[in-house]
Each structure stands twice: as C-alpha cells, then as structure tokens.
Amino acid sequence: MNWQQKITAAAERIRPHVQQTPVLQTRGFGLPYPVELKLEHMQHTGSFKARGAFNTLLSQEVPAAGLVAASGGNHGAAAAYAAHQLGHKARIYVPEMAGPAKISLIERTGADLQVVPGAYANALEQAQAYEQETGAMQVHAYDAPATVAGQGTCLAEWQAQGLAADTLLIAVGGGGLIGGAMAWFQGARKIVAVEPETSCALNAALAARQPVDVDVSGVAANALGAKRIGSICFELAAAQGIDSLTVPDSAITEAQTALWRERRILVEPAGATALAALMCGAYRPAPGERVAVLICGGNIAPDPLG
Numbered sequence: 001m002n003w004q005q006k007i008t009a010a011a012e013r014i015r016p017h018v019q020q021t022p023v024l025q026t027r028g029f030g031l032p033y034p035v036e037l038k039l040e041h042m043q044h045t046g047s048f049k050a051r052g053a054f055n056t057l058l059s060q061e062v063p064a065a066g067l068v069a070a071s072g073g074n075h076g077a078a079a080a081y082a083a084h085q086l087g088h089k090a091r092i093y094v095p096e097m098a099g100p101a102k103i104s105l106i107e108r109t110g111a112d113l114q115v116v117p118g119a120y121a122n123a124l125e126q127a128q129a130y131e132q133e134t135g136a137m138q139v140h141a142y143d144a145p146a147t148v149a150g151q152g153t154c155l156a157e158w159q160a161q162g163l164a165a166d167t168l169l170i171a172v173g174g175g176g177l178i179g180g181a182m183a184w185f186q187g188a189r190k191i192v193a194v195e196p197e198t199s200c201a202l203n204a205a206l207a208a209r210q211p212v213d214v215d216v217s218g219v220a221a222n223a224l225g226a227k228r229i230g231s232i233c234f235e236l237a238a239a240q241g242i243d244s245l246t247v248p249d250s251a252i253t254e255a256q257t258a259l260w261r262e263r264r265i266l267v268e269p270a271g272a273t274a275l276a277a278l279m280c281g282a283y284r285p286a287p288g289e290r291v292a293v294l295i296c297g298g299n300i301a302p303d304p305l306g
Contacts, residue, residue: 003183006145007152014054014153017085019043021154023161028262029255029279035291036165038158041271041298045105047223048154048177048296049078049141054086055150056139062088065136069093070127072120072173072222073102074270074297075141080111091130093123097222101301119216121227142176143230152180154294159184165292169194169283171273172202172244174226175233177296182236193237193244194277196220196252196269201229202237203244210234219249223270223297243283247273251280259295266304271297 024037044050053075057067066089069079076092083090090111094103095118106113116123120141131138140147154177155168167190170178181191193202198218205211211234216225237244249269256272258279259265274293277283285291 003149003152004186006149007156007180007184010055010059010149011153011156013058014051014150017054017082018050020157023158023163024263026263029258029275031278033285033291035275035278035293036163038154038292038294039265040154041267041295045074045077045081046297046299047074047078048151049075050082051153052147052150052176053078053082053139055153056144056146057082057086057088059146060137062137063135065134066090067139068127068130068136069139069141070120070124071098071141072225073098073106074223074299077102077105077109077299079139080106080109083111084109091136093127093130095119095123097225099222099301101303102222102299104303105299119221119227120225142174142179142226143232145232147176148179148183148232150180151177152184155181155184163292165290166190167192167285167289167291168294169274169277169291170294171195171224171270171296173199173224173270175202175230177294179230179233179236182233182240182242187240191240191242192277192283193242194274194282195244195246196224196273197246197248199225200246201226202233203246205229205234206237206244209238219252220269220273223268224273245277245282247276247280247282251276251282255279265295266300267295267298268300271295
C-alpha cells in the first residue's frame with residue numbers, strides 16, 4: 001500500500017473521531033499578498049496530533065496493558081484523549097518543560113501522567129522502558145507509519161476543502177505532520193519546512209545528509225523540540241528536496257501576537273512558527289505565488305482562562 005492509500009484509509013478510519021478543521025483566506029500580518037490558513041489548532045486537544053493517535057489505536061490491536069506515549073505535551077494529550085474515547089488505559093510521559101497548561105490538559109483526560117526531568121528525549125527513554133516492562137503499545141509522537149498516515153489526513157482534508165496554494169509552510173518538530181504532508185502530496189505542491197533556530201532537527205539533518213542530534217531550546221521547544229528528526233520525515237524530505245529554513249524566537253512571538261491582534265487566533269509559539277517565516281522574510285514568495293500556512297497548535301501557556 002502506498003502512502004496516499006494509507007492516508008486515505010486513515011481518513012476513513014478516524015473520520016468519526018476527529019474534527020474537520022476550518023480554512024481561512026485572509027490578508028494582513030504586514031504581508032502584501034493573501035495567505036490561506038488551515039486552523040488545525042481547533043482539533044481535539046488543540047493540535048493535529050489527535051489524527052495520528054486515533055489512527056494508531058484504530059489500526060492495531062491494543063494490548064490489555066494499554067498504551068504508552070512520550071510527548072512534549074501535545075502528542076501526550078492527543079494520545080490520552082484517544083485512549084479515553086476508545087476505552088484504553090494510557091500512561092503518558094512528558095518532560096517538565098511541557099509546561100503547566102499541557103500537563104493540566106493531559107491530567108484532565110484521566111491518563112496516568114508521569115512528569116520527568118529533562119527534555120522530550122528523556123521522556124521517550126522512560127516510555128520505552130515502560131513498554132518493555134509491561135507490553136503496552138508505544139504510540140510514537142512522529143516516527144511511525146500509522147502516526148505519519150494519520151497526520152497526513154490533515155492535508156488530504158485541506159485539499160478536499162479546496163486548497164489553492166502553490167506552496168505550504170509547515171512547522172517541524174519531529175516530522176510527523178510535515179512527513180504526512182510530503183507523503184500525501186508526493187511533490188505535487190511545494191512544501192517549506194520551518195523550524196526555530198534553536199530547535200532545528202530537520203534543517204541540521206538535511207545539512208548533514210543524515211539525522212543528527214541537536215540541542216533544543218527556545219519559545220517553541222515544548223512542541224517543536226525533537227532532538228533528532230524522525231527517519232520517515234528525513235527520508236521523504238531528502239527524496240523530495242524540500243525547502244528547509246529557520247526563524248528566530250523573536251519572529252515566532254511576533255507572529256503569535258499578530259495572529260491574536262489581527263484575527264483573534266490564539267496559538268502557542270509552535271502554531272505561529274510557519275507564519276513567522278513569511279512575516280520576517282525568511283521565505284519570500286515569487287510574484288503570483290500562492291501561499292498557505294498550517295496553524296498546528298493552540299495550547300498556549302499559561303492557559304489564558306486558567
């Protein structure tokens with residue numbers, strides 16, 4: 001089964017369990033051209049991650065031990081939510097840097113939450129140890145075919161909604177979402193990977209021609225802070241030769257502020273990272289080039305409503 005068939009099957013599988021998120025055609029943000037936004041921060045638990053979580057749980061037999069997941073926050077919330085909706089036990093490991101808003105979101109699902117010192121990589125180590133000890137199903141945040149196919153349903157949905165853009169800008173952490181985009185479009189649209197300067201696993205991997213470890217920090221690290229890019233994403237990106245660029249934290253926070261002030265769209269830094277590339281000039285469209293931005297996450301910290 002090829003990637004597009006996998007994504008089409010995933011879309012049918014998860015349809016009763018996920019939101020179809022809206023698309024907004026808009027001008028503003030100091031840009032002289034219109035931008036199309038896919039508002040995936042309006043998905044269950046505030047990010048696209050629910051798609052991959054539901055596809056994983058619905059396409060495999062879940063053992064009696066339930067599932068285990070490591071996460072910077074958004075994936076853990078999605079996996080916990082999907083497990084709760086489908087009646088499975090869930091243990092979620094998150095690093096302290098996930099922050100109180102995302103930790104509280106996971107707690108509300110009723111999952112067994114374990115907060116560990118360090119970064120995402122430390123949480124993943126403990127999740128893998130728990131998997132070996134109990135036989136629980138590991139729901140990987142980004143580097144598993146079922147996860148990538150699930151995230152790809154976001155792009156298939158967007159295309160069905162009339163996506164007209166020539167170029168899509170997508171923020172990258174571990175690579176599940178942009179991996180799904182590359183898997184779905186197969187080069188039919190230009191895809192631009194956008195990462196923070198201080199959390200840029202894909203950019204570093206493409207420069208080194210292989211996945212490498214990177215240091216992780218900055219305003220979006222709790223969502224885009226993968227220490228090493230996923231192998232699925234890297235292989236697709238290397239094969240398709242996609243554009244990869246980085247933006248400073250200051251540009252990310254400016255885009256986050258602009259989304260709120262101009263369109264009352266409240267997102268976390270990761271959700272504003274792709275737009276930041278347009279606003280700061282890191283990506284400059286050619287004359288007449290139609291651009292679109294995927295708004296990927298809305299779990300802002302602290303939670304503005306407590």
